[in-house]
Structures are given as structure tokens and as C-alpha cells.
Amino acid sequence: MEKKRGEKLWIQTGMVWMGQKSEIEGVAKILSDFKCEHEQLSNTEIEKRYPSLKYGSEWAGLVDPMAGCLLADRWLAVYQDEFRKAGGTIHDETRVESFEDGETVTIRTRRGEFRAKKAIFALGTWINKLLPNLSVQSRNELVSVAYWRAKKPEDDHLTEPANYPILLANQDRIGWYSLPSVDYQGAVKFAYHEGEVYDVNKEVVDMDQKFIDATREHIRTHLPFLDAENGPWRVDRCKYAMSPDEHYVIDFLPGSRNIQVAGCMSGTGYKNGPSLGKALTQIALGQRPFADLSSFSLARFTPKSKM
Ligand SMILES: Cc1cc2nc3c(=O)[nH]c(=O)nc-3n(C[C@H](O)[C@H](O)[C@H](O)COP(=O)(O)OP(=O)(O)OC[C@H]3O[C@@H](n4cnc5c(N)ncnc54)[C@H](O)[C@@H]3O)c2cc1C
Incomplete structure (x- = not known):
């Protein structure tokens, strides 16, 4: 689609997946079965390659070089345009x-x-x-999508796609995901992959802070260049529809x-x-x-x- 349209629709950043050794081995096996390029790395090898990430020896890592960020708004506009060109009609x-x-x-x-x-x-x-x-x-969940800035302005560049991979981190059945500063300049997305269960017929007023607090704690320990104390800089809401x-x-x-x-x-x-x-x-x-x-x-x- 990029070739057809002559416009940039995604940024290849690579992805780092952190987890327990058994989990990482499971992911590596699936990627191997499907002949997808990847590397299994220890926590120290990960830190050598991505100095902003500080994960202890209880963590294992995997790098998927093919991963990247889709520029979602542009994709949507392109899809709708191509659909119309193919004779489709959209009734918003x-x-x-x-x-x-x-x-x-x-x-x-x-x-x-x-x-x-x-x-x-x-x-x-x-x-x-x-x-x-x-x-x-x-089961509908309202997820707090939190954005975090660097502590020091001179570290702003560390949030950019050239320096910050897509990151997944799983610990004790909690999952976090993180993206470089693509949505907002100078702010990485770092969020808990779970949210407040809500009734689709009612407005959600109070959000449980626990999702933000756990994320802050994770950032404080593992991404010390980000400003965990004063963050998040911004929180967007995202709706998940989950089957059992x-x-x-x-x-x-x-x-x-x-x-x-x-x-x-x-x-x-x-x-x-x-x-x-x-x-x-x-x-x-x-x-x-x-x-x-x-x-x-x-x-x-x-x-x-x-x-
Ligand atoms: C902030 C955020 C971040 C996300 N990040 C990622 C990500 O990184 N990667 C990823 O893969 N996914 C991500 N997702 C999830 C992804 O957006 C959803 O899984 C996906 O949009 C689901 O598609 P869908 O078509 O099932 O539902 P939706 O995209 O919710 O579309 C449903 C549509 O149906 C319409 N509709 C509902 N009822 C009716 C009706 N009665 N009549 C007519 N229209 C109706 C709604 O208005 C809506 O337009 C994210 C979502 C959010 C909000």
C-alpha cells in the first residue's frame, strides 16, 4: 500500500519482548516454526543494545526486527479512500x-x-x-493508555522510533506494551494491557488508579530515563472487547x-x-x-x- 500510495504508513522499529525464560522460549519456538527472523537475548545483551532498558537477570529477552508501528490514522484514511475508489460507499x-x-x-x-x-x-x-x-x-474494558516523557529534555531523542523499540513486558500475568513517540512528540506510550470492566450502556466516571500505579512502578524500575514520578504526561482511553x-x-x-x-x-x-x-x-x-x-x-x- 505504501508503494501504491507513495506515502509512509508504518515505521519499522523492531520489537523487544521481555518475560520469563519459559515464555520467551515459547515465543521463539512459534517464530521459528513460522520462519520469522528473531534473536533470543539475555537481559545484559538487551541492555547493551538498548541502553535505556534496565531489566534484571530474572528477565529474558527476544528481539523481532520486523516489528514496527502502523500509523493508524493514516491507514484508516487510506483504506477508506481505496475502498471508495473500488466503488464502495461509507455511511458514517x-x-x-x-x-x-x-x-x-x-x-x-x-x-x-x-x-x-x-x-x-x-x-x-x-x-x-x-x-x-x-x-x-x-467483556468490555476501558484501558488507560498512558504517555510518559523523558526526565531530562536532552533525553527526548531516546523516545523517538530510531532509538526506542516497541516493547512488550510480561511479569506475573501482568502485561505491558510500549511504543515510541509516534502519537505525541517526545512521549512514549507505556500502558497496562488490561483495564476497568465497564457497562457499554453507562458512562464510566471513576477509573481505578491501580493500572497507572503499576505502570509507574514498572517504569521507575526498568526505564529510569522516563519521568515516572511526574507522569503520566497524558492518558487516553481505549476500549477493549474481550471474549472469555x-x-x-x-x-x-x-x-x-x-x-x-x-x-x-x-x-x-x-x-x-x-x-x-x-x-x-x-x-x-x-x-x-x-x-x-x-x-x-x-x-x-x-x-x-x-x-
Ligand atoms: C487507544 C487504542 C489503542 C489500540 N492499540 C492497538 C494496537 O496497538 N494494536 C492493535 O492491533 N489493536 C489496537 N487497538 C485495538 C483495535 O483498535 C481494535 O481491536 C479494533 O479497532 C477492533 O475492530 P472492530 O472492527 O472489531 O471494532 P471497532 O474498531 O470498535 O469498530 C466497530 C464499529 O462499529 C460501529 N458500530 C457499533 N454498533 C453499531 C451499529 N449498531 N450500527 C452501525 N455501526 C455500529 C462503531 O461505531 C465502530 O465504528 C487499540 C485500540 C485503542 C482504542
């Missing part, structure tokens, strides 16, 4: 109020009725508002061969949007999808009969 601000499945699918909105041979509902955290009877009930096993839900609506559902993207759906869109389109066209999506079926949440 047009909520589906109800639908009917039959020979064709009828979709009712306040702006009128639409008919189509096939439909795909990808509703994010609102999945059960339109589809309350699905076998999966999405934290994996995606991609399937036909029960009883339908025309309507597909794709949801519970669990905070990781953006990067997979294009490939999932391709597979869903292939299924809608009656073709075999390029990837096997059966592990994302709704059936895994259907209560088993006790008979």
Missing part, C-alpha cells in the same frame, strides 16, 4: 437499529433501509447491543448463511483488520478463506448439552 453515523435475514439481508437504520446479499457485523464493544443473544458476551478466552469471534450468525460476525478483537484487532477483512470477504463470496478461522468459532462458547 448510521447506526443499524435492526436487521432481518432472508433471501437477502435487510438492514434498518434511521437513515433508511439497506438490502444486501451478505452482511458482516463488526461492532466492536457494541457487539451485544445489536446481537444480545450471541453465545458470547463481550480472549480470542477473536469470527463466524456466521447462528442459523444464517448470509450474516457473519467479527468481534472481541481484544485490543489487538487493528493490525489484523486487513487480513481478517480479506478472509471475511472471501467467505461472503462463497470462497475458501486464505486462512483457517475455525478456532474463532462461536460454537466454543455454546453450552454443551448435559444429556
Whole structure:
């Protein structure tokens, strides 16, 4: 897409994955199985390569040189533009109020009725508002996406993509993720990969500080060049839709061969949007999808009969 459009849509930064030795070995095996370039490094080797990262000997590390940051806003604009050029129409601000499945699918909105041979509902955290009877009930979480600045202005450059990799760190079932200063100049994103469970029908007023406090503590210990004491500099809110096993839900609506559902993207759906869109389109066209999506079926949440 970059070649086609002649514009920059992602920045290759490489990724550092920190965790326990057993976890890192598991990740390395998966990457090896799929022939993805990577290196397993000790904590001291990681620090030699990335002097800003201070992880003790209880940590093991892995570097994936192919990783990078998608420039999400630009991608969205490009996708919408390409979709329109291919003959597509986008109806923003047009909520589906109800639908009917039959020979064709009828979709009712306040702006009128639409008919189509096939439909795909990808509703994010609102999945059960339109589809309350699905076998999966999405657990919606509001995540505090925190941004942190360097303590000293002369260290600002350490937050930039040329000097700061994508970072994942997992400890005692807590996961953090971090990105260089791509969203805001001079501020790295460093956040807890979990959030406050909320009701999609109600506004969340109070957020639990524990997610920020745990992140501050991690930064204080492992990224001392960042200003943990006075941070975060900024907090954005991000909504996660989680299934009980934290994996995606991609399937036909029960009883339908025309309507597909794709949801519970669990905070990781953006990067997979294009490939999932391709597979869903292939299924809608009656073709075999390029990837096997059966592990994302709704059936895994259907209560088993006790008979
Ligand atoms: C701050 C933030 C950071 C993130 N970081 C990453 C990341 O680093 N990597 C990554 O891969 N993912 C990331 N994610 C997660 C990713 O954005 C989501 O997983 C992905 O957007 C899910 O796609 P979706 O299409 O399922 O849902 P959404 O993107 O939520 O889209 C659902 C759409 O359906 C619309 N809708 C809902 N109900 C109706 C209705 N009744 N009628 C019509 N329209 C309706 C909504 O308005 C919305 O536009 C992040 C998310 C946030 C918020």
C-alpha cells in the first residue's frame, strides 16, 4: 500500500519482548516454526543494545526486527479512500437499529433501509447491543493508555522510533506494551494491557488508579530515563472487547448463511483488520478463506448439552 500510495504508513522499529525464560522460549519456538527472523537475548545483551532498558537477570529477552508501528490514522484514511475508489460507499453515523435475514439481508437504520446479499457485523464493544443473544458476551474494558516523557529534555531523542523499540513486558500475568513517540512528540506510550470492566450502556466516571500505579512502578524500575514520578504526561482511553478466552469471534450468525460476525478483537484487532477483512470477504463470496478461522468459532462458547 505504501508503494501504491507513495506515502509512509508504518515505521519499522523492531520489537523487544521481555518475560520469563519459559515464555520467551515459547515465543521463539512459534517464530521459528513460522520462519520469522528473531534473536533470543539475555537481559545484559538487551541492555547493551538498548541502553535505556534496565531489566534484571530474572528477565529474558527476544528481539523481532520486523516489528514496527502502523500509523493508524493514516491507514484508516487510506483504506477508506481505496475502498471508495473500488466503488464502495461509507455511511458514517448510521447506526443499524435492526436487521432481518432472508433471501437477502435487510438492514434498518434511521437513515433508511439497506438490502444486501451478505452482511458482516463488526461492532466492536457494541457487539451485544445489536446481537444480545450471541453465545458470547463481550467483556468490555476501558484501558488507560498512558504517555510518559523523558526526565531530562536532552533525553527526548531516546523516545523517538530510531532509538526506542516497541516493547512488550510480561511479569506475573501482568502485561505491558510500549511504543515510541509516534502519537505525541517526545512521549512514549507505556500502558497496562488490561483495564476497568465497564457497562457499554453507562458512562464510566471513576477509573481505578491501580493500572497507572503499576505502570509507574514498572517504569521507575526498568526505564529510569522516563519521568515516572511526574507522569503520566497524558492518558487516553481505549476500549477493549474481550471474549472469555480472549480470542477473536469470527463466524456466521447462528442459523444464517448470509450474516457473519467479527468481534472481541481484544485490543489487538487493528493490525489484523486487513487480513481478517480479506478472509471475511472471501467467505461472503462463497470462497475458501486464505486462512483457517475455525478456532474463532462461536460454537466454543455454546453450552454443551448435559444429556
Ligand atoms: C487507544 C487504542 C489503542 C489500540 N492499540 C492497538 C494496537 O496497538 N494494536 C492493535 O492491533 N489493536 C489496537 N487497538 C485495538 C483495535 O483498535 C481494535 O481491536 C479494533 O479497532 C477492533 O475492530 P472492530 O472492527 O472489531 O471494532 P471497532 O474498531 O470498535 O469498530 C466497530 C464499529 O462499529 C460501529 N458500530 C457499533 N454498533 C453499531 C451499529 N449498531 N450500527 C452501525 N455501526 C455500529 C462503531 O461505531 C465502530 O465504528 C487499540 C485500540 C485503542 C482504542
